[in-house]
Amino acid sequence: MAKIRVGIPGALMYYLYFPLWQTFFNELGIDVVTSGRTTKELLDHGVREALADACVPIKVFFGHVMALKDKVDFLFIPRVVCLNRLTVYCPKFLGLPDMIRHSLPGLPPIIDERMDVRTGRTALFGAYRHIGSCLGCNLVQVARSLSRARRVQGRYHRLLQDGCLPREAMASPRNAPMSHGQVPDLTFGVLGYPYAVYDDFLNAGLLEKLHRLKVKVLTADNVPPKRLAGQSYGLPKRLFWTFSDQVLRAAHCLFEEGKVDGIIHVSVFGCGPDSITDKMMELKAKLHRGIPFMTVMIDEHTGEAGLTTRLEAFTDMVRRRKEAAPCLK
Amino acid sequence: MFKVTFPRMGQSYLAFQMLMNDLGNEVILPARPSKKTLDLGVQYSPEFACLPLKILLGTYLEAIAAGADTVVTSGGVGPCRAGLYAGLHEKILADLGHRMRMIVFEPPRLRPLEFLRQLRLLNQARLSLRAYWEVIKRSWSKVRALDNIEKLSHHIRPFELKRGDTNRAYARAVTMVGEAYSADAIQDAERAAGELLRAVPQDPTRLTVKVGIVGEIYVLLEPAANLEMEETLGHLGVEVERSMFLTGWTRDNTWTETTHGLTVKDAAIPYLPELIGGHGRDSVGHTVLYAQRGFDGVIQLAPFSCIPEIVARTILPRVSRDWNIPVLTFFLDEQTAKAGMTTRLEAFVDLMKRKKETLRNMGTTQTQPQGRYFA
Numbered sequence: 250m251a252k253i254r255v256g257i258p259g260a261l262m263y264y265l266y267f268p269l270w271q272t273f274f275n276e277l278g279i280d281v282v283t284s285g286r287t288t289k290e291l292l293d294h295g296v297r298e299a300l301a302d303a304c305v306p307i308k309v310f311f312g313h314v315m316a317l318k319d320k321v322d323f324l325f326i327p328r329v330v331c332l333n334r335l336t337v338y339c340p341k342f343l344g345l346p347d348m349i350r351h352s353l354p355g356l357p358p359i360i361d362e363r364m365d366v367r368t369g370r371t372a373l374f375g376a377y378r379h380i381g382s383c384l385g386c387n388l389v390q391v392a393r394s395l396s397r398a399r400r401v402q403g404r405y406h407r408l409l410q411d412g413c414l415p416r417e418a419m420a421s422p423r424n425a426p427m428s429h430g431q432v433p434d435l436t437f438g439v440l441g442y443p444y445a446v447y448d449d450f451l452n453a454g455l456l457e458k459l460h461r462l463k464v465k466v467l468t469a470d471n472v473p474p475k476r477l478a479g480q481s482y483g484l485p486k487r488l489f490w491t492f493s494d495q496v497l498r499a500a501h502c503l504f505e506e507g508k509v510d511g512i513i514h515v516s517v518f519g520c521g522p523d524s525i526t527d528k529m530m531e532l533k534a535k536l537h538r539g540i541p542f543m544t545v546m547i548d549e550h551t552g553e554a555g556l557t558t559r560l561e562a563f564t565d566m567v568r569r570r571k572e573a574a575p576c577l578k
Numbered sequence: 579m580f581k582v583t584f585p586r587m588g589q590s591y592l593a594f595q596m597l598m599n600d601l602g603n604e605v606i607l608p609a610r611p612s613k614k615t616l617d618l619g620v621q622y623s624p625e626f627a628c629l630p631l632k633i634l635l636g637t638y639l640e641a642i643a644a645g646a647d648t649v650v651t652s653g654g655v656g657p658c659r660a661g662l663y664a665g666l667h668e669k670i671l672a673d674l675g676h677r678m679r680m681i682v683f684e685p686p687r688l689r690p691l692e693f694l695r696q697l698r699l700l701n702q703a704r705l706s707l708r709a710y711w712e713v714i715k716r717s718w719s720k721v722r723a724l725d726n727i728e729k730l731s732h733h734i735r736p737f738e739l740k741r742g743d744t745n746r747a748y749a750r751a752v753t754m755v756g757e758a759y760s761a762d763a764i765q766d767a768e769r770a771a772g773e774l775l776r777a778v779p780q781d782p783t784r785l786t787v788k789v790g791i792v793g794e795i796y797v798l799l800e801p802a803a804n805l806e807m808e809e810t811l812g813h814l815g816v817e818v819e820r821s822m823f824l825t826g827w828t829r830d831n832t833w834t835e836t837t838h839g840l841t842v843k844d845a846a847i848p849y850l851p852e853l854i855g856g857h858g859r860d861s862v863g864h865t866v867l868y869a870q871r872g873f874d875g876v877i878q879l880a881p882f883s884c885i886p887e888i889v890a891r892t893i894l895p896r897v898s899r900d901w902n903i904p905v906l907t908f909f910l911d912e913q914t915a916k917a918g919m920t921t922r923l924e925a926f927v928d929l930m931k932r933k934k935e936t937l938r939n940m941g942t943t944q945t946q947p948q949g950r951y952f953a
Contacts, residue, residue: 300892302882302909328852340657340854344889347850351896363852484665485682489656489855521659521885524626525666532669 253384254280255360256321258313260287261306261342262329264415264443269402270325273377276394277386282321284313287450291316296549298353304519305549306444307341307348309451314349318356323384324349327376330365336491339522409470414456415447433465435568438503440469440530441515442492445547452515452547453556462564467509469499476502482529493522500530504537511541511567518548541567579702580648580679581606583641585634587799589724590824592756597717598650601710602703606646608637611802615640620912622670628881629910630796631663633803638667642676650700653684658856658886660796716761718825723758723768725823727751730775732819735812737780745809747775784815787930790868791820792861793879794887797910798822804879804908805916807923811877814927819873821864822857842867849893858886862893869901874930876903882911904930 255274257267263283271281284291287309295312317324326346331337341348346361360383362376369375374395381391408418437459439446446468449457459466469477480498488494496514503509514530516523527544534542543563545556582598584591586608598605609615611633619636638649654661664682671678681700686693701710727748735744751771758767789811797803798820808818846863853859865876878894880887891907898905906926908919 300888302888302891330852337657340856340858340885340889343657343852343854344850344858344886344893347852348889348892351849351893484662484669486653486662486665488662489659519626519883521626521628521883524624524628524631524883525659525662528624528627528666529669532673535673 252278252280253323254282254321255323255325255384256282256284256317256357257325258310258317259284260310260313260448261345261444262327264447266402267415268405268419269398272398272401273394274325276397277381277384277390279384282317284316287312287448289450292450292549300352302519303341304517305451305547306442306448306517307345308549309444309448310345311349311353314353314356318353322357324357324359326359326361328361328363330363331367331491332364332373333491334366336487336494337489339490339492406470410473412467412471415443433460433463435463435510435564435571436465436467436508437567438467438499438509438512439515440496440500440503440512442496442517443470445515445517451551452545453551453553455513455515455545455556455560458557458560459564462560464564467503469495472499472502480505482533484529488522488525490522493526497526497529501533504533504540507537507540509540510571511543511563513563514542514544516544516546518546541570579604580700581646582648582650582700583608583638583646584650585796586611586637587796587824588801589728589752589756590721590799592724592752593717593720596720596759597713598700600703600713600717601700601705603648603700606641606644609640611637611800616912622674626883627666628659628794628884629803629912630660630794630881631666632912633796633800634663635667635670638671638678639674639676642671642678646678648679648681650681651683653682655685655688656855660856716764719761720755720758720764722825723755723764723771724752725825726768727755727771727775729820729823730772732808732812733817734775734778734780735809736786736815736817737782737784739779739781741813743778744775744812747778751775785931785935786815786817787874787927787934788817788819788872789927789930790864790873790876791818791879792857792864792868792876793821794857794881794884795822797879797881799824803881804910805914805919807877807879807908807919810916810920810923811927814924815931816927819868821860821868845870849897850890854886854889856884856886858890861887861890862897865894865897865903865905866901869897869903873903874934875926876905877926878905878907880907880909882909884909 257263257270274281291312292309294315295308295310298315299308299311314324326349328346329338329342337343346359350356350359360380362380364373364376366372377395378388378391405418409415439456439459445452456466477495477498480502482497482501488497500512503512514527516527530542534540541563545559580603582603583606584594591608595605595607615636616633618639619632619634623632623635651664653664664680668678668680681696683693683696705713731744731748738744751774754771755764755767758764791798799822801808808820811818842860842863845866846859850859850862861878868876878887878891880891894905894907906922
């Protein structure tokens with residue numbers, strides 16, 4: 250009998266949880282197929298199928314699903330609601346399986362297990378157990394696979410924290426981060442949702458461009474989780490959405506620590522939560538005049554040249570300012 | 579004495595004005611959102627914030643210019659971002675140099691003490707508990723009266739003989755209810771207002787279509803935000819039924835009878851099992867219910883970049899196919915103009931009317947649509 254193939258689209262949650270899911274399915278004896286990097290073709294497919302008003306990461310996700318749908322027996326699009334008991338994910342994540350199911354024709358069955366840790370201590374395990382039983386695996390197999398998957402995931406997260414990019418960390422899970430040749434003389438915080446910061450097609454190779462400009466990049470993943478959890482941001486309540494909450498905390502951390510030379514917010518056109526996150530960051534930046542702040546807005550028309558110009562200008566400005574600083578004292 | 583202002587949603591401001599006055603606050607009445615209000619809001623809001631945030635910011639700024647120092651508004655627990663708007667408004671206003679007292683009512687089950695503290699803070703007249711309760715009850719009955727006459731106007735307008743009669747009668751009816759103070763007076767005013775509206779000369783034989791309106795609450799409730807869509811539709815000969823009123827009266831009373839006990843949530847679950855915040859799931863559920871009740875079409879209204887409604891919008895074409903009901907969506911923002919909207923509405927209404935006429939000439943009534951889930 251041929252092995253069952255499960256497809257995991259290479260967008261959105263992929264950048265954070267792919268190693269976990271891949272190991273989990275592999276240990277159950279199931280093949281995992283992924284749609285690989287975002288390409289122009291994938292994006293175009295997505296833009297055609299998805300609603301015009303949706304944000305570009307969702308359109309990209311549609312593209313990835315379309316690339317996968319004829320190659321796999323199941324699509325894995327879990328409904329990730331809440332993983333930390335405090336914040337939920339963006340409403341588009343909450344309705345993601347439904348959006349896909351009701352707007353794309355000819356899909357294989359979708360595994361849309363709901364993951365919400367607020368419903369009980371064992372909710373997450375229950376979700377994986379249910380996935381396992383749907384694929385014909387018993388409790389022992391699921392428990393063993395999940396514990397292995399969690400070990401892999403833990404290692405992956407440590408690598409991300411050490412400054413690896415997701416692709417590097419997935420490719421060589423044991424290596425330390427690669428050095429990039431040139432010695433960076435500036436450090437920028439590049440903040441944004443993982444699927445915007447790490448998708449090098451979507452953001453037109455922003456991280457790579459910064460490396461070439463001799464800038465060291467810190468992302469929200471490089472801020473120690475404990476530090477992040479203890480950071481406050483002066484709103485009467487927490488932002489409701491996990492990624493936005495993290496980004497805003499990281500921004501406040503970086504601004505207050507003052508160790509970075511500049512902060513770039515990678516925002517997505519038409520993103521609802523970002524409208525609040527970005528405004529809050531802007532207001533915070535006003536209080537810290539020493540750290541320049543820039544918002545880069547990405548959408549399906551983001552072009553290389555325009556972004557390069559903006560990054561070069563920003564970097565030049567920051568570098569000149571830094572060189573001038575000792576003279577001004 | 580606080581100088582209080584609050585968000586303006588439709589005609590409900592008349593009731594809130596009464597409530598705040600009774601509690602001993604001075605009310606700075608929010609002006610009807612105009613182009614100027616919106617421009618003011620747009621100038622200081624984040625670009626992708628939704629229309630309600632921009633309009634409200636403009637409203638607050640206008641009220642501040644008129645001397646307001648306190649904003650009373652509602653909160654929320656997400657995942658719709660409207661729950662964070664009070665905090666964001668406060669920050670933006672502070673950044674502009676206006677330190678406002680924000681009184682934000684969160685759902686009382688989360689922080690009951692905070693809720694009570696805020697109620698007490700607003701009680702400047704030091705009313706007794708009993709009097710407080712009476713005051714709230716009275717203003718609630720006023721909101722309900724206002725909702726009822728608005729609902730009535732939606733049913734009368736498409737049949738009016740002389741265009742504009744209903745608008746004039748409705749404006750007078752609103753004033754009548756607005757001026758009523760005691761509980762009895764409100765009841766009497768509501769009755770008189772109803773008679774006034776029913777007295778509008780009508781042509782009951784006219785071919786009309788029935789359209790349900792679903793979507794995000796603020797753009798549904800504030801006519802200035804949806805460019806008086808209900809009025810436009812009424813003049814095109816459309817009986818409008820809005821899925822949402824401030825009192826939520828429709829859902830609790832009429833719907834359970836007419837749709838075999840199916841609630842909005844039940845109707846939406848086959849399509850969207852998760853609560854996604856805002857009114858996304860309601861939009862899907864209401865569309866199904868309207869189809870079951872034999873409506874001719876559904877219009878979805880949402881502010882641009884509203885996430886829950888985008889999710890709903892992605893699912894609605896499927897609902898439309900399954901239940902054979904046309905759905906038209908408007909994403910509203912500061913660029914939306916009335917002429918373009920009217921053209922789209924006219925085309926939509928023409929199509930619905932033609933379909934209805936064809937069916938009538940064929941001597942058949944529209945067959946009960948059969949929903950099929952996951953076919």
